[in-house]
Amino acid sequence: MADSADKRADNRIEVTIGDQTVERGPQGATHQTAKGETPTLTTQQGVPVADDQNTLKAGPRGASLMEDFHFREKIFHFDHERIPERVVHARGYAAHGFFELTDSLAEYTTASVLGKTGVQVPVFTRFSTVAGAKGSSDLARDVRGFAVKFYTEEGNWDLVGNNMPVFFIQDAMKFPDMVHAVKEEPDSGFPQAQSAHDNFWDFASLSPETVHMLMWVMSDRAIPRSFRFMEGFGVHSFRLINAEGKSTYVKFHWKPKSGLQSVVWNEALKINGADPDFHRRDLWDAIQSGDFPEWELGVQLFDDAFADSFDFDILDATKLIPEELVPVRRVGRMVLNRVVDNFFAETEQVAFCTQNVVPGIGFTNDPLLQGRNFSYLDTQTKRLGGPNFTHIPINAPKCPFHNFQQDGHMAMHNPKGRANYEPNSWGQGPRENPQRGYRHYEEALEGRKTRERGELFADHYSQARQFLMSQTSTERTHIKNAFVFELSKCQTPAIRSRVVAHLRNVDEDLAKAVAAGLRLEALPEAAPPARKPLTGLPPSDRLSILKNGPDSFAGRKIGVVVTDGTDAELLKALLEAAKAEGANVELIAPEVGGVKTTDGKLLAAGQKIVGAPSVLYDAVVLLPSADGAKRLAGEATARDFVADAYAHAKFIGYGRDAESMLAKGGITSADKDDGIISLSAAGDMKAFIQSCRALRFWARESKTHSV
Numbered sequence: 001m002a003d004s005a006d007k008r009a010d011n012r013i014e015v016t017i018g019d020q021t022v023e024r025g026p027q028g029a030t031h032q033t034a035k036g037e038t039p040t041l042t043t044q045q046g047v048p049v050a051d052d053q054n055t056l057k058a059g060p061r062g063a064s065l066m067e068d069f070h071f072r073e074k075i076f077h078f079d080h081e082r083i084p085e086r087v088v089h090a091r092g093y094a095a096h097g098f099f100e101l102t103d104s105l106a107e108y109t110t111a112s113v114l115g116k117t118g119v120q121v122p123v124f125t126r127f128s129t130v131a132g133a134k135g136s137s138d139l140a141r142d143v144r145g146f147a148v149k150f151y152t153e154e155g156n157w158d159l160v161g162n163n164m165p166v167f168f169i170q171d172a173m174k175f176p177d178m179v180h181a182v183k184e185e186p187d188s189g190f191p192q193a194q195s196a197h198d199n200f201w202d203f204a205s206l207s208p209e210t211v212h213m214l215m216w217v218m219s220d221r222a223i224p225r226s227f228r229f230m231e232g233f234g235v236h237s238f239r240l241i242n243a244e245g246k247s248t249y250v251k252f253h254w255k256p257k258s259g260l261q262s263v264v265w266n267e268a269l270k271i272n273g274a275d276p277d278f279h280r281r282d283l284w285d286a287i288q289s290g291d292f293p294e295w296e297l298g299v300q301l302f303d304d305a306f307a308d309s310f311d312f313d314i315l316d317a318t319k320l321i322p323e324e325l326v327p328v329r330r331v332g333r334m335v336l337n338r339v340v341d342n343f344f345a346e347t348e349q350v351a352f353c354t355q356n357v358v359p360g361i362g363f364t365n366d367p368l369l370q371g372r373n374f375s376y377l378d379t380q381t382k383r384l385g386g387p388n389f390t391h392i393p394i395n396a397p398k399c400p401f402h403n404f405q406q407d408g409h410m411a412m413h414n415p416k417g418r419a420n421y422e423p424n425s426w427g428q429g430p431r432e433n434p435q436r437g438y439r440h441y442e443e444a445l446e447g448r449k450t451r452e453r454g455e456l457f458a459d460h461y462s463q464a465r466q467f468l469m470s471q472t473s474t475e476r477t478h479i480k481n482a483f484v485f486e487l488s489k490c491q492t493p494a495i496r497s498r499v500v501a502h503l504r505n506v507d508e509d510l511a512k513a514v515a516a517g518l519r520l521e522a523l524p525e526a527a528p529p530a531r532k533p534l535t536g537l538p539p540s541d542r543l544s545i546l547k548n549g550p551d552s553f554a555g556r557k558i559g560v561v562v563t564d565g566t567d568a569e570l571l572k573a574l575l576e577a578a579k580a581e582g583a584n585v586e587l588i589a590p591e592v593g594g595v596k597t598t599d600g601k602l603l604a605a606g607q608k609i610v611g612a613p614s615v616l617y618d619a620v621v622l623l624p625s626a627d628g629a630k631r632l633a634g635e636a637t638a639r640d641f642v643a644d645a646y647a648h649a650k651f652i653g654y655g656r657d658a659e660s661m662l663a664k665g666g667i668t669s670a671d672k673d674d675g676i677i678s679l680s681a682a683g684d685m686k687a688f689i690q691s692c693r694a695l696r697f698w699a700r701e702s703k704t705h706s707v
């Protein structure tokens with residue numbers, strides 16, 4: 001087999017195999033010849049295959065023959081297709097893009113990725129849930145991973161963060177316990193992708209350090225509407241190191257350009273059934289339609305004086321630094337603009353490691369970060385089968401790299417020539433470079449060897465309260481409901497009470513409301529705090545989702561119910577108003593083949609109503625004809641469509657003939673509020689879309705949840 005890798009465009013290479021020229025993407029053959037002909041199927045050895053439908057047998061009804069090397073190779077390869085899934089963050093979705101620095105941090109760091117503005121550095125970003133298996137659903141109540149691999153000119157930098165700025169535990173020693181507790185219980189093997197079970201709450205309630213993070217995971221941050229509408233956080237305090245060797249502490253933030261948005265819990269439960277791939281589909285669709293998601297990179301920079309004066313320990317990953325205290329300086333932007341060619345080759349095989357840093361970026365002594373620096377390299381070696389996972393294209397740096405590491409499974413880059421060590425007399429191979437090379441921050445170290453934590457680590461409640469007090473009343477209600485839901489799934493009453501005992505140290509009203517929601521007979525004694533909580537920490541608006549929503553409806557999706565006889569003029573006006581806003585519209589019809597509107601045209605639908613519940617949309621519009629509405633009156637999913645949109649506090653637009661649909665969905669004229677908007681003329685559409693910018697009509701919510 002002769003490979004001639006001479007033509008490169010768009011990462012595609014033309015490879016000549018025998019008399020055929022085949023295109024290859026970065027990850028392998030695309031199965032197209034350069035001339036557009038169908039290439040001949042071959043074995044892995046390149047041997048042309050004559051029959052791919054039948055095994056080799058002794059006669060048409062005879063025994064199969066061992067000699068059939070094509071069959072054996074095909075099945076052998078199939079048998080080995082699976083690799084171990086990630087022990088956490090197994091379910092993920094990723095895309096390519098670039099990072100561009102807009103505000104240089106060269107005075108703080110030598111890292112070129114944070115020093116040189118205007119350069120597009122390639123990135124690969126993977127979002128994930130944590131607890132669920134690879135095949136679980138996207139809308140689990142869970143933390144989301146937010147991992148970014150920057151392919152910089154000085155090597156790969158992996159910022160392996162989450163969509164929440166704090167973590168469950170303070171010391172990596174507890175990570176296996178925490179993960180075991182949240183995953184399915186080891187005897188029954190369930191529940192899948194849920195924290196709502198005894199083991200998780202048992203561990204959490206016995207580990208007060210989890211309390212701040214519990215507030216975050218019980219908040220709507222744990223059920224984002226889209227990866228595109230989430231913040232990301234590096235969580236730990238890292239270091240930036242400049243040319244003089246001076247260190248500045250840094251916390252990294254990702255701020256979505258489209259604002260924050262989450263779904264409500266009942267919606268999440270239903271989305272998981274209607275479209276378990278809701279988040280990955282959303283990211284794929286957005287990128288494929290050219291609506292590229294974008295985040296700003298933000299940094300909180302601070303020095304030793306701040307660290308020493310702060311109420312909490314900056315090495316404690318269960319604490320954040322409020323943006324009101326140290327503002328987030330926005331220094332660059334990340335745009336995701338290309339989906340993967342192949343899910344396995346890229347999204348599955350990408351290996352993030354917190355230890356992957358570049359000169360000018362360093363670690364602190366955060367005991368969680370220090371533990372992570374061991375764990376990731378170790379896990380990738382097992383998951384990807386050996387030490388050469390860095391040779392897989394998605395993991396390889398895009399800058400030149402040279403070293404004498406050799407051999408091992410699947411080695412692709414063994415050094416050429418005689419020298420495989422340095423120094424050598426043969427004048428071959430790379431040498432170290434004290435000027436350009438990575439230098440660890442020269443932090444003075446002293447102390448006893450001990451298994452202890454810093455004193456301030458012991459305050460587990462103050463920031464939990466600060467988080468709660470920073471929420472709108474709608475968000476606080478959601479947090480309370482989430483605690484009640486999760487603890488109602490715990491079968492052991494003592495565990496329920498133990499959680500409420502912690503909540504009493506966060507907020508008495510919350511504790512009482514959760515106790516009432518569980519029908520606890522008595523409010524348990526407050527858990528004795530290890531350190532007296534601070535009072536009077538001011539609320540921080542940046543911690544709320546609703547205070548940081550979008551200022552437009554762009555990137556959001558409206559589901560429009562249409563039938564034969566739908567008013568063509570109204571529909572056209574709606575489509576135009578949505579387009580002007582940058583919002584997407586999906587038509588939902590009795591049959592996916594479409595509907596004939598009043599102008600006699602057949603419009604194809606995106607969905608059949610039975611497969612498109614309103615939970616898949618940010619707002620809904622009902623535009624049936626009178627006959628169409630009559631037909632839908634006999635369709636249970638049309639009724640649920642309306643009832644759910646109402647219960648989930650969505651904006652509902654309705655045309656002249658949709659009254660009966662509203663009534664079927666349980667909306668009487670007394671229920672009609674300002675979020676239910678009549679659309680009887682083309683001129684109504686613009687105002688409707690503008691109303692949708694608020695995303696939800698929250699005032700309605702209290703009327704729809706009495707238990």
Ligand code: HDD
Pocket residue numbers: 086087088089092126127128144145146147160161162166167171172175234235236317350351352368371372375376379380
């Ligand atoms: Fe972790 C995966 C984020 C604590 C050990 N972690 C993983 C991923 C993300 C995070 C985003 C998925 C990467 C991908 O998409 O492939 N992890 C975090 C954050 C943490 C954290 C933000 C706390 C601040 N993790 C943490 C600790 C340990 C690990 C304390 C172990 C000591 N994490 C792992 C792991 C994983 C992982 C077992 C599983 C798969 C993988 O690494 O590649 O090594």
